[in-house]
Amino acid sequence: MANKYENLNKIQAEFDFHNLGILSPQKIYSLADEFILNSQKNNYTKISFIVGQGKHSKNGAIIKPLLQKYLATHSNVTKVSLGKFAQGGEGVLVVDLM
Secondary structure, eight states, X not given: OOOTTGGGGSOOEEEEXXXXXXXXXXXXXXXXXXXXXXXXXXXXXXXXXXXXXXXXXXXXOSHHHHHHHHHHTOTTEEEEEXXXXXXXXXXXEEEEEO
16 A cells, blocks of 8 residues: 655656757746646645756856755745756755745
8 A cells, every 4th residue: 555645755847958958047947936836726735946056167167056045045945956867866856845
């Protein structure tokens, strides 16, 4: 018999920033907002952003720190954490929504 809380920790939707090219901070925020709103319309409470680890950038990660800071103050977000190894590890931000 499945645990009734088992699905609470499952990521219900993911947004991948890879292959979107160079993005301005405003575009990153806009894409994140749109994904969050669409996720909430679908009654999702746990989503993820695939941001990568910054291995392909000269100066390291760019999207991840911008998005972490933005999501930390987002009114629809209750928690932001790094993905577990099986979820993609440090290249993934797991987000709990209101």
